[in-house]
Amino acid sequence: xxxxxxxxxxxxxxxxxxxxxxxxxxxxxxxxxxxxxxxxxxxxxxxxxxxxxxxxxxxxxxxxxxxxxxxxxxxxxxxxxxxxxxxxxxxxxxxxxxxxxxxxxxxxxxxxxxxxxxxxx
Amino acid sequence: xxxxxxxxxxxxxxxxxxxxxxxxxxxxxxxxxxxxxxxxxxxxxxxxxxxxxxxxxxxxxxxxxxxxxxxxxxxxxxxxxxxxxxxxxxxxxxxxxxxxxxxxxxxxxxxxxxxxxxxxxxxxxxxxxxxxxxxxxxxxxxxxxxxxxxxxxxxxxxxxxxxxxxxxxxxxxxxxxxxxxxxxxxxxxxxxxxxxxxxxxxxxxxxxxxxxxxxxxxxxxxxxxxxxxxxxxxxxxxxxxxxxxxxxxxxxxxxxxxxxxxxxxxxxxxxxxxxxxxxxxxxxxxxxxxxxxxxxxxxxxxxxxxxxxxxxxxxxxxxxxxxxxxxxxxxxxxxxxxxxxxxxxxxxxxxxxxxxxxxxxxxxxxxxxxxxxxxxxxxxxx
Numbered sequence: 001x002x003x004x005x006x007x008x009x010x011x012x013x014x015x016x017x018x019x020x021x022x023x024x025x026x027x028x029x030x031x032x033x034x035x036x037x038x039x040x041x042x043x044x045x046x047x048x049x050x051x052x053x054x055x056x057x058x059x060x061x062x063x064x065x066x067x068x069x070x071x072x073x074x075x076x077x078x079x080x081x082x083x084x085x086x087x088x089x090x091x092x093x094x095x096x097x098x099x100x101x102x103x104x105x106x107x108x109x110x111x112x113x114x115x116x117x118x119x120x121x
Numbered sequence: 122x123x124x125x126x127x128x129x130x131x132x133x134x135x136x137x138x139x140x141x142x143x144x145x146x147x148x149x150x151x152x153x154x155x156x157x158x159x160x161x162x163x164x165x166x167x168x169x170x171x172x173x174x175x176x177x178x179x180x181x182x183x184x185x186x187x188x189x190x191x192x193x194x195x196x197x198x199x200x201x202x203x204x205x206x207x208x209x210x211x212x213x214x215x216x217x218x219x220x221x222x223x224x225x226x227x228x229x230x231x232x233x234x235x236x237x238x239x240x241x242x243x244x245x246x247x248x249x250x251x252x253x254x255x256x257x258x259x260x261x262x263x264x265x266x267x268x269x270x271x272x273x274x275x276x277x278x279x280x281x282x283x284x285x286x287x288x289x290x291x292x293x294x295x296x297x298x299x300x301x302x303x304x305x306x307x308x309x310x311x312x313x314x315x316x317x318x319x320x321x322x323x324x325x326x327x328x329x330x331x332x333x334x335x336x337x338x339x340x341x342x343x344x345x346x347x348x349x350x351x352x353x354x355x356x357x358x359x360x361x362x363x364x365x366x367x368x369x370x371x372x373x374x375x376x377x378x379x380x381x382x383x384x385x386x387x388x389x390x391x392x393x394x395x396x397x398x399x400x401x402x403x404x405x406x407x408x409x410x411x412x413x414x415x416x417x418x419x420x421x422x423x424x425x426x427x428x429x430x431x432x433x434x435x436x437x438x439x440x441x442x443x444x445x446x447x448x449x450x451x452x453x454x455x456x457x458x459x460x461x462x463x464x465x466x467x468x469x470x471x472x473x474x475x476x477x478x479x480x481x482x483x484x485x486x487x488x489x490x491x492x493x494x495x496x497x498x499x500x501x502x503x
Binding site: 006007009010011012013014015016017018019032033036037041042043044045096097098105118120121 | 284
């Protein structure tokens with residue numbers, strides 16, 4: 001990116017531990033940041049059902065239900081649900097100290113416009 | 122951070138940084154910690170390692186210590202006053218999209234890959250599979266031209282390629298693609314963050330220049346200057362390595378006048394200290410290049426604006442009276458616009474260089490363009 005005064009939220013890599021000299025394979029030392037970089041993807045999104053009260057830029061949060069699946073809420077209203085795999089990833093990442101912040105985003109044009117809850121690491 | 126009189130003063134985070142203890146002197150003066158405005162506490166190691174990282178020694182060891190100490194060979198390639206940076210799309214445009222006399226073009230690291238990183242769901246993501254576009258330099262628009270590789274791009278890309286550099290033979294692949302010249306990898310150095318992390322990133326950049334040269338790609342160092350300490354550090358390096366006659370600096374993130382003022386001041390300082398040194402400035406706003414004055418004969422400007430504008434159907438216009446640069450939307454084809462936009466930036470840069478460096482001879486092709494534009498020619502003659 002270069003030298004400057006600000007970083008972009010959309011471009012925030014987790015830096016992996018340097019590989020030992022001569023070690024040209026594998027995944028480094030498998031220490032915490034490396035594991036986070038390998039497991040916790042930088043962003044994901046799920047489509048949510050449109051509703052007149054839901055607008056772009058509204059914050060979204062994830063809450064784990066009794067079945068260990070994460071549900072997505074906007075303004076106290078449940079708007080979506082994560083898959084089992086994605087829920088497991090979020091759960092594991094939370095244990096490692098990673099938080100995902102969510103926001104509603106619109107994508108597409110005209111009648112194809114869809115609303116998503118987007119979560120970034 | 123700065124006080125109301127712009128003097129460095131302690132911030133909340135300064136004393137927490139290990140640099141403040143003097144532990145890393147003489148390579149990192151403890152006063153560097155005065156500039157910190159973000160906490161060094163970064164257990165997830167987001168964006169860069171800091172002094173608090175439990176593995177920081179491994180990062181320091183990876184770059185061979187904190188001193189700038191890589192022996193880079195001297196490179197003496199004549200560079201034009203201006204050259205455009207294309208992308209992988211425009212590199213395939215017909216050959217007539219690039220004006221005559223443009224013999225050197227730039228491309229960035231992102232253009233060299235078909236797989237490696239992807240922008241999805243609002244963020245950059247790493248891809249396990251990394252694939253190079255080995256025939257990139259065979260595109261119609263650039264075939265037979267000299268191509269400079271600017272190793273800049275999103276941090277996700279830069280850090281991922283650096284981490285995987287041995288696994289994927291990064292520099293051997295880039296060499297095989299046939300670049301004439303490259304600049305060091307552009308690791309982020311953001312003001313206010315941990316100076317130790319900044320120092321490691323600067324060293325990583327210089328190390329990438331060293332590795333690229335070793336692989337056979339003539340490469341120039343990428344210089345960073347956030348403060349007076351950086352200027353001193355790089356000056357010492359340049360004194361020890363007088364064979365280095367060309368360096369580059371990325372100015373794309375310096376949007377504010379204040380940040381651009383700093384670049385102008387620092388570049389002038391380097392060029393006055395080293396009267397043989399040339400700089401390639403990437404993305405510097407052309408409407409401010411006159412402020413370099415007679416030093417313009419050793420500054421070479423490269424930017425992507427003509428390309429970006431052409432893709433978005435924008436036509437660059439130079440006002441013949443005020444020489445102000447602006448744009449308007451156009452119905453011309455993208456190829457025509459690319460040709461036109463490159464010419465506008467080239468004419469502007471050449472006129473400015475000639476204005477301040479009286480002995481400078483504008484290349485024949487550009488001179489013909491200037492003559493064809495009577496209003497600009499009149500101004501030029503006056």
